[in-house]
Amino acid sequence: MRILLIHCLLFSLFSHSPAHADEGLLAKEKLVAWCIVPFDASKRGPEERAVMLKELGLKKCAYDWRAEHIPTFEAEILAYKKHGIEFFAFWSVHEEAFKLFEKHKIHPQIWTMIPGPKGPSQAEKIKQAVAALKPLAERTKQINCPLSLYNHGGWQGEPANMVAVCQGLRDAGYDHVGIVYNFHHGHEHIEDWATLFKLMQPYLHCLNINGMSENAQPKILKLGDGKHELDMLRVVQESGYDGPIGILDHQGNRDSQEVLTENLEGVEKLKPMLKADESKMSSLKKKLPESLSSRPSSSPRPLKTR
Numbered sequence: 001m002r003i004l005l006i007h008c009l010l011f012s013l014f015s016h017s018p019a020h021a022d023e024g025l026l027a028k029e030k031l032v033a034w035c036i037v038p039f040d041a042s043k044r045g046p047e048e049r050a051v052m053l054k055e056l057g058l059k060k061c062a063y064d065w066r067a068e069h070i071p072t073f074e075a076e077i078l079a080y081k082k083h084g085i086e087f088f089a090f091w092s093v094h095e096e097a098f099k100l101f102e103k104h105k106i107h108p109q110i111w112t113m114i115p116g117p118k119g120p121s122q123a124e125k126i127k128q129a130v131a132a133l134k135p136l137a138e139r140t141k142q143i144n145c146p147l148s149l150y151n152h153g154g155w156q157g158e159p160a161n162m163v164a165v166c167q168g169l170r171d172a173g174y175d176h177v178g179i180v181y182n183f184h185h186g187h188e189h190i191e192d193w194a195t196l197f198k199l200m201q202p203y204l205h206c207l208n209i210n211g212m213s214e215n216a217q218p219k220i221l222k223l224g225d226g227k228h229e230l231d232m233l234r235v236v237q238e239s240g241y242d243g244p245i246g247i248l249d250h251q252g253n254r255d256s257q258e259v260l261t262e263n264l265e266g267v268e269k270l271k272p273m274l275k276a277d278e279s280k281m282s283s284l285k286k287k288l289p290e291s292l293s294s295r296p297s298s299s300p301r302p303l304k305t306r
Contacts, residue, residue: 024237024271024274024275024278025233025236025237025241025242025245025274026233026245026267026270026271026274028057028058028059028264028267029059030060030242030243030244030245031058031059031060031244031245031246031247031264031267032058032060032061032062032088032089032206032208032244032245032246032247033053033056033058033060033061033062033246033247033249033256033260034061034062034064034089034208034246034247034248034249034250035064035248035249035250036049036061036064036249036256036260037049037063037064037065037066037069038064038065038066038069038252039064039249039250039251039252039256040249040255040256041251041252041253041254041255041256042255042256042257044256045072045075046072046075046076046078046079046080047075047079049061049076049079049256050076050079050080050082050083050085051083052256052257053083053085054083054084054085055257056257056260056261056264058085058260059084059085059086060085060086060088060244061080061085061086061087061088062088062089062090062091062108062109062111062206062246063076063087063089063090063091063108064091065091065092065094070094070096073094073096073097073100074100074104077100077101077104077106078104081104087106087108088108088109088206088244089108089109089110089111089148089180089206090108090109090110090111090145091111091112092110092111092112093110093112093136098139098143098145101143101145102143107143107144107145107146108145109145109146109147109148109180109205109206110136110140110145110146110147110148111148111150111180112133112136112147112148112149112150113149113150113151113152113156113157114129114132114133114149114156114161114162114165115129115132115133115156116154116155116156117129117132117155122305125155125161126161126164126165126168127168129156129161129165129168130165130168130169130172133147133149133165133169133177134169134172134174137169137172137174137176137177138174140176141174141176144176145176146176146177146178146205147169147174147176147177147178148177148178148179148180148205148206149162149165149166149177149178149179149180150179150180150182151179151180151181151182151185151186152182152185153185155305157185157186158304158305159179159181159189159196159199159200160196160199160304160305161305162179162200162203163179163199163200163203166178166179166203167203177203178203178204178205179200179203179204179205180204180205180206180207180208180246181200181204181206181207181208182208182210182246183207183208183209183210183212183229183232184208184210184216184219184220184248184250187212187213187214187215187216187219190212190214190228190232192304193228193231193232193235194235197232197235197236197239198239201239201241204241204243205243205244206243206244206245206246207236207241207243207244207245207246208245208246208247208248209223209229209232209233209245209246209247209248210223210226210229210248211223211224211225211226211229211266212226212227212228212229212232213226213227213228214227214228220248220250220251222262222263222265222266223247223262223263223266223267223269223270224265224266224267224269224270225266229270230270230273230274233270233274234274234277237274237277237278238277247260247263247264247267248263
């Protein structure tokens, strides 16, 4: 009976092997270029941008834009199709873009921030935020595009609040709503990352990563040059998350290709360290029965809602 129990425990803990187990958490095919349109100092157009991504070996792009880019929405879609780039996500809301998605039969994630609620209580704030997002949830459902709530600081960027709003929308029938979490807007979450990631994981559509140091000094940092991103990624890897991973430019005074290249170098620096962790976990599986009784218990800290 004891042997059967041990086998059941091992199966439940280790039977979900990620689809990209050989390539790892940071497999290149999962990487998404983000913040490379208005932040590109070289001001590339759609064709040049698609060529750049292809040269870098990146197959997905999350498209951010400003007013001057509206006339080239369709050109961007066509350039990506031509060069085999997935139009993976679209920043914010624009009806012209939504019509183009229908025309070209593409279904990018729609990344948007939660509108700032003014309610006197936490419950009222969540209720207001859910109500404010319902029209967009309905529109994105019509065009079969996932709707992803984007953290950008404040009450709206706290993981507990994002999860509550997301769940409120799912309870209202909008199962396509999830979360896109950004390291570069979450420096205040470093200390409690393991708890917060576990809370968000069932809703996560994409995770955008960045070099991470205390107090956002600096806010945007090359991957592998920070103090905390490796430990944060270890938490993600151990969870079994196998979804998309975004890498940034977000530096308006620099060429996007140069910044993406540096972050790809950072990815290669982090990969062997994460791979070594995977090997250690493999060895641990054999020792798990003996260690079960000695595993320390811990109480999670209360989650911040601000």
